[in-house]
Amino acid sequence: MQFGLSDSQRLLQDSARKFFAAECPMTQVRRLMETDTAYDPALWSKMAEQGFTGIIFPEEYDGAGLGTVELILLMEEAGRALLPGPFFSTVVLAGGVLNAIGTAEQKKKYLAPICRGERRSTVAILESSASWDLASAQISAVNGKLNGEKLFVPDAAVADSIIVVARNDVFAVDADAPGIHIEPMSAMDLTRKLYSVRFENTPAEKLDDPAGLQKALDVATAALAAELVGGMQHTLDITVEYAKTRKQFGKPIGIFQAVQHQCADMYLETESSRSAAYYAAWTLEENAPDAALAVSIAKMYASDASRAVGNRGIQIHGGMGFTWENDLHLYYRRAKASETMFGDAAFHRERIARLAIDSAARTAKSA
């Protein structure tokens, strides 16, 4: 039993960290967040060259064939750098769903260009109910035509195709198909843009068997938890650095226990989130029976922890932490958006309860 990274995993982590530091420093993040889409084609090509856009997909579709743990490590580094744009929506979300429930033909058509870095995509899940319960989807297709509206769709404006979770089925839609109306939604996170997408008799291609959808979304949920871990780590790092250098009463403020203990709590919350996210990745990779539970535990904990870490980081920075100029709020905004994506902590606690409490009742009855 060994709960540490292998040499090759460490290598990937290290090269991803260096890549994002060089190609996506905060000046670049701030430049992109002021654009309409936060998408940079040049950065995208470089990520494709690194093999990031096909990281977990089979080599027959031009992917790199790595595992879920590798994906989680990459997402952690992306989170640390606050990587803007459609990487998560395209690769983790759309790529993951296509790989799970597309036919070989559909994978060739939609997934392979994603792996090669040629196309971008996203997945439309939420509707006006804003419920992450997949059974609540109302939108449906009649005679291969979609009608209805999806909300909170990430990066839809730069997507070449949109995967639509409908009642009972999942569809792929070309972004330039007739009857699609994409409008920006103005939201807190400036680095991952959200859109409403309305369909009016839009032709849609049904993906194969929707049975694999939940597992694909579980992978995406674990990846998002890992991205939160990266953001927490960065918030912790800059906060500790600030506590060492900022002086009041003639001393660095980090000497005061009121400050130091908050940093210790940030560390505890970050490391615990990391343990849970890594474990979730491993259970998904192994198809372990507790994978769904592990994913909910990871997302539940990281959702609450990232908010707490952000709160403490801003507080310790004092007035500086409240300025636009300081980067903390950019991470804080991303954390809030990710906190609700795929269900917030309360949503996942209820899922844990269904898996751990209600199953105990069934066992008791059958005994």
Added chain:
Amino acid sequence: MDLNLTAEESQFRDELRAWLAANLPKDWNDWREKPIEVSFPYLRAWQQKLHEGGWAAVSWPKEYGGRSASLMQQAIFWEEMARVDAPPPANTLGLGIIGPTIIAHGTEAQKKRYIPKILSAEEIWCQGFSEPNAGSDLAGLQTEARLDGGNYIVNGQKVWTSFGWVGDWCEVVVRTDPSVAKHKGLTVLLVDMKSPGVDVRPLRQMTGESEFSEIFFRDVRVPAENVLGRVNDGWNVAISTLMHERGAFGARLHVLFKRNIDRLIELSHTTHHDGSPAAKDPLIRQKLAQCYAEIEIMRLNQLRAFSRMAATGVPGPEGSILKIFWSELNQRLQQTAQELLGSYGQLLGADPHSIDHGIWSYGYLRSRGNTIEAGTSEIQRNIIGHFVLGLPRSY
């Protein structure tokens, strides 16, 4: 990253399981509720049996009667013991903390003298570290030892001594040189508790029981050959004892917590809130799920810490969060139990209406000690702040 057991680990676990299947006493439930003074001979006999099977001290080197078990095997050991609800060994501190310290710092003569009787539970050990004026600031301790011919003369008081009431021997930290900086003038003595001048008094705690004692030393003569390690190097010896206090014990705690949450989940189906099972109450569901998740994360944090230690040989930075995590988690778990059980939560074991013989009222009170014993949460946060995050020392 591979969380499956290796072939060697599976073999270790299977061997232990087979041994437990044949040797685990069936009547522990008849004894566990009794006062420890009554059940102690039972625990001594159990340890004797463990020792005969070679399971009393798996972490110890083979030449001293252990199995040279890896950290993961130690974790497996405690998990298995907790899973079958095995009684604890009588000589908890001797096996877990003091024996390893004697193996690390003792002379060959000391090892020959003390180690076999620790293993066999013939001699029970306790630990004399904390004092009324030296808790978190342990190095400020005042119990003094003055060399007089071939003996040290010990005077002072220790407090919070577990197993003090039954201890045959005590690992005592004393001040042998008051003229140097406080960390530098300390020495560890192995003290025979039957020596004249040793007075042990029970310390009654908020749960009503007396797990701990106060020990008074008045002109107690301790032979100079009973110094453990070097004279005035007691701080390093004491620290190595404290390091053993953490480690694989956590694996045992995890399974105890897991058993508690599983029991609370069971109770949530039979306890009614406003006419329907508490398991249907959204607030209770949220709180039970939170505890359930944190208990799992406690296990994962431990596994990561063990893996780091196994790879590098030193405790990793994750290790420092384990104590804070489990102690505060247990307090939340006990509070959740109280909210679930409502008025019944307060009932003591003696009451015929009590739930589970009063373990929840006891656990609620006892959990307040968790964030104080073995290093307060404040001290743990100081350690993380200074030693892990590199912030300036606050004291």
